[in-house]
Amino acid sequence: xxxxxGLIGEIPDFPKPGILxxxxxxxxxxxxxxxxxxxxxxxxxxxxxxxxxVGAEARGFLFGPLLAHALGVGFAPVRxxxxxxxxxxxxxxxxxxxxxxxxxxxxxxxxxxxxxxxDDLLATGGTAAASIALIRRAGAIPIGCCFVAELxxxxxxxxxxxxxxxxxxEYEGA
Numbered sequence: 001x002x003x004x005x006g007l008i009g010e011i012p013d014f015p016k017p018g019i020l021x022x023x024x025x026x027x028x029x030x031x032x033x034x035x036x037x038x039x040x041x042x043x044x045x046x047x048x049x050x051x052x053x054v055g056a057e058a059r060g061f062l063f064g065p066l067l068a069h070a071l072g073v074g075f076a077p078v079r080x081x082x083x084x085x086x087x088x089x090x091x092x093x094x095x096x097x098x099x100x101x102x103x104x105x106x107x108x109x110x111x112x113x114x115x116x117x118x119d120d121l122l123a124t125g126g127t128a129a130a131s132i133a134l135i136r137r138a139g140a141i142p143i144g145c146c147f148v149a150e151l152x153x154x155x156x157x158x159x160x161x162x163x164x165x166x167x168x169x170e171y172e173g174a
Contacts, residue, residue, distance in 0.1 A: 002033035005169050008149060022171070024120050024148055028062065037063055037168060041118070041146045042070040044166035048143045050116035052076050052109050054135060056102065056127045057083070059120035063148060067118055076108035076115070078131050089137045093130035095123075102127065104134040111139030122147040122167060125156030132160065 007030060009023035027033045041063065045053075050073055055064025057079045068075035081090065081101050088103035109115050115135045117128050122145070132142045145160055150167035157165055 002027075002030060002036045004033060004037065004148070007033055008169060022121060022149055022151070024059065024062070027148070034063075034066070037148055038066045038070050040168055041067050041148075041166065044146055044164075045071055045116050045144065048116060048164065049114060050143060051113040052115050052140070054078055054104070054109065054115050054117050054131055056117075056119040056131055060118050062120060064118045067116075067146075071116075076104065078102045078104050078134060089134050091130040091133045091137070093126040095126050100126075102130045102134065104131075104138060106138070109135060109138045109140040113140040114143045115140045116143055117145040117163075118147070119145075120148050122150040122156040122165075123154045125154075125159035128156065129159040132163070 007026045009026055011021040011023055014021040050071060052074045053064050053068040054076045055061050065075045081103055084103055084105045087106040090101055090103045092101050117131045119127055122128060128145050135142045142163060144164040146166040149169040151171050153173040
């Protein structure tokens with residue numbers, strides 16, 4: 001097994017002072033680690049029987065399409081405002097260091113589809129909660145959330161309700 005925790009970099013004071021940024025990009029340089037991440041997330045997700053993986057911009061795009069491919073389902077991106085063509089559902093949310101808005105293209109997920117939320121990191125839960133709200137607004141059914149890493153000290157799970165959650169690497173602090 002790849003040492004995922006050992007591959008995750010730590011960058012202090014990014015994107016602003018006081019934040020310890022967990023950099024998952026080094027995982028992408030290690031093919032065995034990429035395979036392990038996708039395989040482990042797929043093992044969690046397969047029993048949930050998703051129809052689509054919904055990945056949050058931008059780092060949810062790194063493993064989200066690979067996970068969707070492994071599961072044999074489609075991928076739908078959740079993006080920042082103005083990045084999607086045509087009409088989109090929008091949701092405002094809180095970040096660990098600010099506020100933002102996310103959008104899901106109308107028709108990217110269809111009513112009654114079973115949607116799995118994916119992002120690289122669970123921190124305060126705002127991005128994942130906004131993704132869940134967008135899925136529901138589209139008439140689809142959120143069935144679970146999966147992350148490569150989680151900052152348990154920020155209690156992001158509290159915003160995700162009773163959905164099954166998988167995090168491959170957990171950090172106790174923020």
